[in-house]
Amino acid sequence: MFSKSKINDPAPSKDADAPKPAAPQAPSASTQTTSSEFKASAPKAKPPASVLSSDLHVTGNMKTTGDIQVEGTVEGDIRAHLLTIGETATIKGEVVADDVVINGRIVGRVRGLKVRLTSTARVEGDIIHKTIAIESGAHFEGSVQRQDDPLNPGAKSAPAAKANPAS
Numbered sequence: 463m464f465s466k467s468k469i470n471d472p473a474p475s476k477d478a479d480a481p482k483p484a485a486p487q488a489p490s491a492s493t494q495t496t497s498s499e500f501k502a503s504a505p506k507a508k509p510p511a512s513v514l515s516s517d518l519h520v521t522g523n524m525k526t527t528g529d530i531q532v533e534g535t536v537e538g539d540i541r542a543h544l545l546t547i548g549e550t551a552t553i554k555g556e557v558v559a560d561d562v563v564i565n566g567r568i569v570g571r572v573r574g575l576k577v578r579l580t581s582t583a584r585v586e587g588d589i590i591h592k593t594i595a596i597e598s599g600a601h602f603e604g605s606v607q608r609q610d611d612p613l614n615p616g617a618k619s620a621p622a623a624k625a626n627p628a629s
Contacts, residue, residue, distance in 0.1 A: 508528075509528055510529075511529035511530060511531045511544070511546070512528065512530050513530075514531070514532045514533060514551075515534055516533040516534050516551075518533075519535045519536075520537070521538060522537075522538045523538040523539045524536070524540045525540075525541040526541070526543070527542075528543055529545070530546070531546040532546070532548060532551040532553065532566075535553075535554075536553045537554045539555040539558070540555065541558045541559065542558075542559045543559060543560050544561045545557055545562050545563070546563045546565070547563065547566045548566050549565045549566050549582050550566060551565070551567065552566060552567045552568075553568045553569070553570065555569075555570045556573070557570065557571075559573075559574050560574065560613070561574060561575065561578075562574035562576070562578065563578045563580070564578065564579050564580065564583040564585060565582050565583060568583075568586070569587060570587045571589075571590070572588070572589045572590070573589075573590045573591075573613060573615075574589075574590075575591070575592045575593070575612060575613065576595075577589055577594045577595070578594070578595045578596075579594075579596045579602060580597050580600065581598060581599035582599070583596075583597075583602070584600075585602045588604045588605045588607065589602075589605075591606070591607070591608060591612050592609065592610065592611075592612055594606065594608075
């Protein structure tokens with residue numbers, strides 16, 4: 463509570479001006495940490511989805527561990543966690559994602575754990591999925607394959623089913 467000052471020192475010695483090693487201090491209860499706290503830090507906040515607007519034209523491949531919402535045109539492959547293809551979007555290439563929601567047009571292969579074609583979807587290509595939902599009005603021309611691990615190109619699949627274009 464009270465600290466000793468030089469005024470109260472009886473007789474300064476020769477070494478009084480030399481720096482003294484700091485005494486080890488016990489950490490207070492609020493600053494104590496355990497090794498498990500360093501290993502399991504709080505999860506980081508998930509960043510918002512990247513949005514490619516309708517006036518954007520991308521030529522090249524895209525890869526992220528996050529989410530992408532495409533409203534423009536992409537000529538190339540896309541890999542993401544959640545991929546949403548907007549009604550105004552056109553993709554020419556392969557798309558691979560855990561979740562794929564297609565509202566627009568894709569020309570190419572689709573690989574996803576969960577694939578959903580809405581009523582405005584237009585897909586020309588094969589779909590490899592674990593689960594699939596196709597709404598009435600969706601246009602799909604290609605084959606459908608169910609796989610336990612559709613994100614892995616070498617995984618075993620069930621026999622392919624052919625789909626005719628729906629009007």
